[in-house]
Amino acid sequence: MYEPKQEFIERMKKLLPNEEDFEKYWEISKVRPVNSIRVNTLKISVEELKKRLEKKWKIKQPFNEFPEVFIIENELAPGELGKAIEHLLGYYYVQEISSMTSLLVLKPQPGDIFLDLCASPGSKTTQAAAMMKNSGLVIANEVSLGRIMILSTNLQRCGVTNTIITQSDGSVFFRKIKKSNMKFDKVLVDAPCSGEGTIRSSPKTLVMFSEHLIKTLSGKQKSLARNGLEALKIGGEMIYSTCTHAPEENEEIVSYLLDNFPVEIEDINLPLNTRPGIIEWNGKKYNPQVEKCVRIYPQDNNTEGFFVAKLRKIGEVEEREFGVKN
Numbered sequence: 001m002y003e004p005k006q007e008f009i010e011r012m013k014k015l016l017p018n019e020e021d022f023e024k025y026w027e028i029s030k031v032r033p034v035n036s037i038r039v040n041t042l043k044i045s046v047e048e049l050k051k052r053l054e055k056k057w058k059i060k061q062p063f064n065e066f067p068e069v070f071i072i073e074n075e076l077a078p079g080e081l082g083k084a085i086e087h088l089l090g091y092y093y094v095q096e097i098s099s100m101t102s103l104l105v106l107k108p109q110p111g112d113i114f115l116d117l118c119a120s121p122g123s124k125t126t127q128a129a130a131m132m133k134n135s136g137l138v139i140a141n142e143v144s145l146g147r148i149m150i151l152s153t154n155l156q157r158c159g160v161t162n163t164i165i166t167q168s169d170g171s172v173f174f175r176k177i178k179k180s181n182m183k184f185d186k187v188l189v190d191a192p193c194s195g196e197g198t199i200r201s202s203p204k205t206l207v208m209f210s211e212h213l214i215k216t217l218s219g220k221q222k223s224l225a226r227n228g229l230e231a232l233k234i235g236g237e238m239i240y241s242t243c244t245h246a247p248e249e250n251e252e253i254v255s256y257l258l259d260n261f262p263v264e265i266e267d268i269n270l271p272l273n274t275r276p277g278i279i280e281w282n283g284k285k286y287n288p289q290v291e292k293c294v295r296i297y298p299q300d301n302n303t304e305g306f307f308v309a310k311l312r313k314i315g316e317v318e319e320r321e322f323g324v325k326n
Contacts, residue, residue: 002206008196011211015245015278016297024299033200033304035076037092038100038123039068041130042159044091052086062097063271066104068130069097090157095123096201098272098296098306102190102241103127105268105310110135112185117170117228120147122154124190129160138163139184141173174227183233191221193242193249197305200298218248225253229261232313237266240309245295247281250307254293255286262315265292268308273300277309 016022039046046067053059058073070092072081081087081094103124108114110133119125119140129138140155140163142148148167155163166173194214195205225240232238240257242249254277257263268274277293279286296306 002203004206005209007211008206008209012245015247021299025297028298028302029199031200033096033298034302035072035074035081036095036097036100037070037072037081038095038127039070039092040090040126040158041068042134043089049086049091052091065271066100069100071097088157090159093123093126093154093158095127096304097301098197098303099123099243100127101270101272101296101306101308102188102239103131104270105308106186106188106237106239108132108136108186112136113183114138115184115187115228115231116140117173117187117189117224118142118192119165120144120151122151122158124188125151125163126154126158126160128186128188129155129158129162132162134160134162136162139166140164141166141168141170143167143169170224170227174231177231182231183236184231185233185236187228187232187236187238188241189224189228189238190241191217191224191249191253193217193221193244194246195243196245197243197296197298197307200304214244214246214248218252221249221253222256225257226261226317229257229263229311229313230317234313234315236313238311238313240311242307243305244307245297245305247278247286250295250309251277251279251281251286251290251293252284254290254309254311257311258287258289261317262313263311264314265289266310266312267292268294268310270294270308272296272303275300 013022039049060071060073061067063069108128108131114128116125120142125140199205228238274294277290279288293309298305
């Protein structure tokens with residue numbers, strides 16, 4: 001276990017002011033997360049895969065409304081999930097439960113035009129394609145060529161056929177989309193973030209923690225989020241999500257959208273213990289509607305940490321609001 005920086009400890013204690021709550025958070029942060037997978041229903045039914053896997057593992061389905069979510073309750077050898085023949089055949093995707101929540105909330109439907117703005121490695125892209133039953137259209141954008149190779153491999157393994165991969169920086173991508181007049185029914189902005197919620201699976205995140213990094217990322221996230229909003233159809237829905245606890249990367253971004261653009265925030269219902277968004281941080285007050293965002297802490301569900309906000313576009317966005325030059 002890497003030693004946390006004092007600044008990180010102080011921030012988390014401020015977010016979790018109850019001492020017992022913080023201690024529970026810190027203790028579970030030292031433990032590897034549970035082994036969770038998502039059935040790829042493009043290739044196999046939930047029932048059939050469960051029968052196959054139960055021959056070697058003990059399977060738990062924690063959510064009645066999302067039977068495709070499995071927890072493997074056995075102690076597994078390193079790499080065992082990835083080496084299994086069912087994984088190699090694309091019958092399931094190894095995915096942490098909190099990571100699945102973005103799409104469980106957005107609920108893309110067959111026939112939708114869907115944008116995954118920061119798509120690699122493909123966990124949420126393949127999840128969307130399965131929910132859409134390989135119909136409609138998924139645009140999976142990723143800026144890194146190396147990460148695109150990983151994304152492409154996962155899409156092929158999972159039998160995804162309704163997806164086009166694009167390689168572009170977010171701002172460049174949206175200039176191209178704007179010229180094409182293309183609009184999306186659903187947009188996912190699972191933004192690059194400081195990763196504070198992933199220390200159970202990636203303890204090295206503690207070493208990389210930096211308040212300067214958080215502030216830098218916050219500016220980039222605002223740009224991605226507002227561009228995602230512009231790409232939506234009126235009435236379309238967007239998820240803004242991260243795997244960090246930092247309010248500067250979460251509620252601050254959503255508050256910025258609510259205060260400046262024609263968007264409303266929607267209620268989120270998940271079969272998990274969630275906490276409301278924070279309306280004030282370090283003397284900065286956010287739009288009170290950010291309480292409708294959800295925070296997922298590892299001690300509440302034995303998951304990793306996550307943040308989700310669901311937004312609906314209710315009007316056109318004027319070009320001047322984005323500083324777009326003709």
